Amino acid sequence: MPSEMDQFVAEVTAFLDAHATRRARAAEDVAWGEGEDRITYFSTDPPDVENAKVAAAKAWQRTRYDNGFGWITGPTEFGGRGLTTLHDLVYDGLEAGYDVPETGVLSLIGLGMIGPTILAHGTDELKQRYLPRLYSGEIIACQLFSEPAAGSDLASLETKAVRDGDGWILNGQKVWTSVAHHAAIGLALCRSNPDNPKHKGITAFVVDMTAPGVDVRPLRQMSGGSEFNEVFLTDVHVGDDHRLGPVDGGWGVALTTLMNERASVGGEGAGPVGRAVALPFLTELLRANGRLDDGAARRRLAELHADTLATEYLNHQMVRKFRAGEQPGPEASVSKLMYAQNLTRGAHFAAEIIGPRLIADTGAWGTYSWTELLLSTPALRILGGTEEIMKNILAERVLGLPKEPGIDTRSPFRELRRSAGATESRSA
Amino acid sequence: MSTENTTSTELDELRSAVRDFMTAKADERAVRAAIDSERGYDDKVWAQMAEQLGLQSLALPTEHGGDGYGLVELTVVLEEMGRALLPSPFLSSVVLAGTALVAAGGDEAARILPGIAAGTTTATLAPPNVDGGWSLGGRGTGDALAVTASAGTDDVTLEGTAPLVLDGAGADVLLVVAGGPAGPGLYAVDADAAGLTRTPLPVLDLTRRIATVTFAATPARLVGAAGGAAAILDRVLDVATTALAAEQVGAARACLEASTTYAKDRVQFGRQIGSFQAVKHKAADMLTRVQVADAAAREAARAVDGLADAPEAGVAAAVAHAVCSEAFLAVATENIQVHGGIGFTWEHAAHLYYRRAKASQLLFGGPAVYYERLLAKAGV
Incomplete structure (x- = not known):
């Protein structure tokens, strides 16, 4: 009597055999002096090559999704398979034995971090709207978190979110945004209340990256390529139905993303x-x-x-x-x-x-x-x-060691000292 | 054994029983008393380990009076012994001699093993080389061996001086790899044999006794096949370095916990020193090393037990020996640093761990040996 996991392994193997080719040689075998010798961590591909790879990644993710492997741990009502993290690990282990397109452009940020965050904090409507499209490879998501003056101290971010009737107007600058130039949506953390302590005045939104006022500019890395970007948000309108989590409760949303x-x-x-x-x-x-x-x-x-x-x-x-x-x-x-x-x-x-x-x-x-x-x-x-x-x-x-003593978690955000050049919401 | 046959809940129960025992019988006062005693360990505690918990018999084969568990289970016990710095002949008798005898097989091994399993006999295995090393030089001629055996299988006598024998002065049975007519073989010598001189040595690690053992026409018995020491020794080194790794992890975790507790208690500049990033990052580095060492020791135990999804035993044991030796030494060193001046005093336990860490790192040859052993096992 094969176990449930044995059946899963058989199913995955049948799927991979039908849609991909097994690697010619074991991953650890070395063909010294032969073939590709580039050892790339960040992409340095020219745009046309990069775009072709993104298209291939999306197509392979679509194939996975159509066969029940696009989101193995996700709930079935949003396009997932409803299985465990172990199934996910088993799938990855098996797929590593095949030559398939690299899908990091989708998975590292969008599927690995943004998807779980929308799942944990989004309304049913928002989940229904974005999760199946994300996990089927139709769209790519990016993470609009870091700012020029908010790196390690992410909670000191300054991009403003101001109420505007039924929605919100966002203004500010994000940075180190991987895959923003391919992304259809971004998860943005914004300062909604500078009178609260820094962790308690942040609100999270799902932003349409094609909306007016969203300007994505590539950042060139020291390694030569441009995998990440600066993203300028200028009077970007976001509906309140695209808010994730409570108003001023965005830090809890951010923690979900960071854990993932x-x-x-x-x-x-x-x-x-x-x-x-x-x-x-x-x-x-x-x-x-x-x-x-x-x-x-x-x-x-x-x-x-x-x-x-x-x-x-x-x-x-x-x-x-x-x-x-x-x-x-x-x-x-x-x-x-x-x-x-x-x-x-x-x-x-x-x-x-x-x-x-x-x-x-x-x-x-x-x-x-x-x-x-x-x-x-x-x-x-x-x-x-x-x-x-x-x-x-x-x-x-x-280890439970004590935190560094400081006033920055108790004082109103607008009173905190910040790096030179970080001025945005100080005068707000 | 090729599948996991002990659940993590059972392992937790074993750990908790051993920890309770160590807390009651091997707290710092008891350890220091044992250090100052003539024997170097408390033989009543040793007997209770056997009678109450059956620790000596746990991982020995059932046909020799053992309980037939493996390194996976023994790892839990060794971690707790390492944590307490328990002075005892466990490593020499159960791990070194026990493994050598099981690997050798035969009547002589069958005669000695039940006593080891019961804790009523202690045995040890001498390092084979004149310099205290554990290599057969890859040549198998016995040239570098410290001890030589006379010809024949009956009435064999040994000649030579074995340096650095763990618990060599107290053991009831001494196992020796000696050059014989058929190549290096394993021989057993009783404590009361003629021509045997045992000289206890001053030791860096106060919790482990070491002696020089001299053989002068000393009667000995062949254990296992004549000239069979090479395969025995290879197995012994895999098992012993894996066992040592578990001890090292337990002791390293004790150092990490001591540092963490102190960093929370000690106040300077009006703050707990653990709130300073210089201390905090040191603690995080210690934690990182301990976690990696822990994973390496466990994987090696699984490999040595031959579990189905485990890596090759020789590689995993060599990785564990290297990683756990480096980790324990680093953590024991930083533990003194976190404690500052008090950590440098005789009264503080930090130096006991530091001594154990350095001595353990060098016990089977040290970095130059264990890194080459890893490469050899990996085929480089």
């Missing part, structure tokens, strides 16, 4: 980047450079491998807890910190082995190509909550 963000940024060990800094590939790198007997290089390789595998084991532990119906502890946050560290160490280790051929493109396979990853790794310690903020959270929430 930390869950989705960790555990990215697989994929091309993970393979590049894993043992088989780095071993070939040492061999190709005649360094396989170099004690110092071996030591660094082993240290990196130990930490990489231990992080993988941590992810296994998280899955086992899900499987046993337990709530994981701080594994996701720890995994994210370790992932950033391991990837950074791996990139710098490879650079050391490659030496001067990394600093100019001689055309040699697998040398200059590492620069993309090297230029991307600083972001890993910042995105999704800086390392410093992550550590505060671990220390305060897990």
